[in-house]
Amino acid sequence: xxxxxxxxxxxxxxxxxxxxxxxxxxxxxxxxxxxxxxxxxxxxxxxxxxxxxxxxxxxxxxxxxxxxxxxxxxxxxxxxxxxxxxxxxxxxxxxxxxxxxxxxxxxxxxxxxxxxxxxxxxxxxxxxxxxxxxxxxxxxxxxxxxxxxxxxxxxxxxxxxxxxxxxxxxxxxxxxxxxxx
Amino acid sequence: xxxxxxxxxxxxxxxxxxxxxxxxxxxxxxxxxxxxxxxxxxxxxxxxxxxxxxxxxxxxxxxxxxxxxxxxxxxxxxxxxxxxxxxxxxxxxxxxxxxxxxxxxxxxxxxxxxxxxxxxxxxxxxxxxxxxxxxxxxxxxxxxxxxxxxxxxxxxxxxxxxxxxxxxxxxxxxxxxxxxxxxxxxxxxxxxxxxxxxxxxxxxxxxxxxxxxxxxxxxxxxxxxxxxxxxx
Numbered sequence: 001x002x003x004x005x006x007x008x009x010x011x012x013x014x015x016x017x018x019x020x021x022x023x024x025x026x027x028x029x030x031x032x033x034x035x036x037x038x039x040x041x042x043x044x045x046x047x048x049x050x051x052x053x054x055x056x057x058x059x060x061x062x063x064x065x066x067x068x069x070x071x072x073x074x075x076x077x078x079x080x081x082x083x084x085x086x087x088x089x090x091x092x093x094x095x096x097x098x099x100x101x102x103x104x105x106x107x108x109x110x111x112x113x114x115x116x117x118x119x120x121x122x123x124x125x126x127x128x129x130x131x132x133x134x135x136x137x138x139x140x141x142x143x144x145x146x147x148x149x150x151x152x153x154x155x156x157x158x159x160x161x162x163x164x165x166x167x168x169x170x171x172x173x174x175x176x177x178x179x180x181x
Numbered sequence: 182x183x184x185x186x187x188x189x190x191x192x193x194x195x196x197x198x199x200x201x202x203x204x205x206x207x208x209x210x211x212x213x214x215x216x217x218x219x220x221x222x223x224x225x226x227x228x229x230x231x232x233x234x235x236x237x238x239x240x241x242x243x244x245x246x247x248x249x250x251x252x253x254x255x256x257x258x259x260x261x262x263x264x265x266x267x268x269x270x271x272x273x274x275x276x277x278x279x280x281x282x283x284x285x286x287x288x289x290x291x292x293x294x295x296x297x298x299x300x301x302x303x304x305x306x307x308x309x310x311x312x313x314x315x316x317x318x319x320x321x322x323x324x325x326x327x328x329x330x331x332x333x334x335x336x337x338x339x340x341x342x343x344x345x346x347x348x349x350x351x352x353x354x355x356x357x358x359x360x361x362x363x364x365x366x367x368x369x370x371x372x373x374x375x376x377x378x379x380x381x382x383x384x385x386x387x388x389x390x391x392x393x394x395x396x397x398x399x400x401x402x403x404x405x406x407x408x409x410x411x412x413x
Contacts, residue, residue: 023196030203037210044218051222055229062236065243069369072246076373078254080366083374085261088303088360089332090383093264097335100323107320115345116316121338123354132344 098125102180105155109145113138117173125180128162133172146178157181238370245373260387265332267362269297269306274357277331278310285322287314287351298356300334305356307336315347316340322351330390332358 007014069076096104099121106127110116118130133139145151146159162175191198266273271294282289295307314322319340326333339352376384 019196026196026200030199033203033207037207040215041210044215044222047222048218051225051229055225055232058229058232058236062232062239065236065239066369068243069239069246072243075246075249075251075254077366078258079374081362082254082258082261082376084363085265086380086383089261089264089387090380091301092332092334092358093383093386094328096327099338100327100335103323103338104320116342118342119338119340123336
């Protein structure tokens with residue numbers, strides 16, 4: 001048998017009941033929101049306190065290490081000086097200058113039948129040579145040696161003859177200007 | 182307005198007043214407390230991370246510095262400073278040049294000191310050497326100068342030889358290098374400079390040449406130096 005329910009309450013009270021239940025829901029949501037806010041607030045505050053504590057501890061630790069490093073400052077300075085010196089020394093020690101290597105090269109290229117009267121190697125590595133050569137073959141060999149890439153180790157850019165003469169004694173006297181690369 | 186009226190007003194509009202109060206107070210909390218605290222928390226965390234990293238670097242640096250033998254480093258620095266001193270040091274330069282020239286079989290006609298100049302990223306001063314010897318030994322003189330315990334660069338070479346003999350007159354312009362000491366040694370947390378294998382080998386070469394020079398000096402160099410007391 002079906003139940004018959006009849007609401008005999010007046011419509012004003014019914015509307016009031018609906019309004020009350022709606023307010024209850026809103027109140028519940030509102031309180032939840034407030035509680036959440038309080039939770040977030042306390043969480044951030046606690047995290048800040050913990051963070052500050054760990055920062056202070058790290059600072060103390062760092063101060064101690066800094067003191068250790070300061071105590072070893074002289075060793076550190078010595079290391080810096082050593083590194084600074086070695087950087088420069090490595091560039092120059094045992095490295096032949098252009099002038100020195102040009103002199104060595106020319107000394108090797110001059111045939112034994114030629115006598116060196118004077119050599120001048122200037123600051124740019126340019127060379128002026130004064131030679132006495134005893135025969136024309138040696139003269140050819142000398143010029144070829146100086147001007148060919150294979151023999152001059154690709155260090156010579158230009159060879160020019162300033163003067164060439166042959167004396168009554170049959171000796172060639174030659175003045176050469178050599179431009180290095 | 183009476184209390185009863187306020188209560189009645191609230192009862193009538195509570196559906197709107199309560200959510201508005203909750204929303205406003207939440208907004209106030211977010212704007213003035215939660216957001217600033219969170220922002221500060223994030224920025225502090227970045228600072229803290231930097232602090233931890235710096236502390237870690239410093240701890241490594243301190244450990245590395247403790248492991249270094251200071252006497253060994255001082256010895257190496259003294260070798261390096263003999264090779265590239267902080268100032269001109271004319272006296273030791275003169276000694277060294279006399280010794281190298283004598284070792285190479287040449288005799289000195291004159292030595293004159295010139296002005297300072299910049300050589301790349303370092304300083305130097307020119308020395309003019311007039312020496313006499315035999316041609317065959319000139320290369321050894323050049324090698325000895327360029328591999329000496331002090332950094333020497335050859336600027337110019339002038340050789341004049343006598344007809345039919347091996348005797349030569351040599352005029353050399355050499356640059357003696359020196360460099361001022363660095364004034365700053367980097368930040369506290371800057372990493373320590375590492376000495377590479379090649380630099381260690383270089384140090385060994387410098388130490389060897391320096392020791393050779395010292396030994397030769399104690400052995401006595403047969404180079405004309407004049408009287409010990411010029412007033413005798």
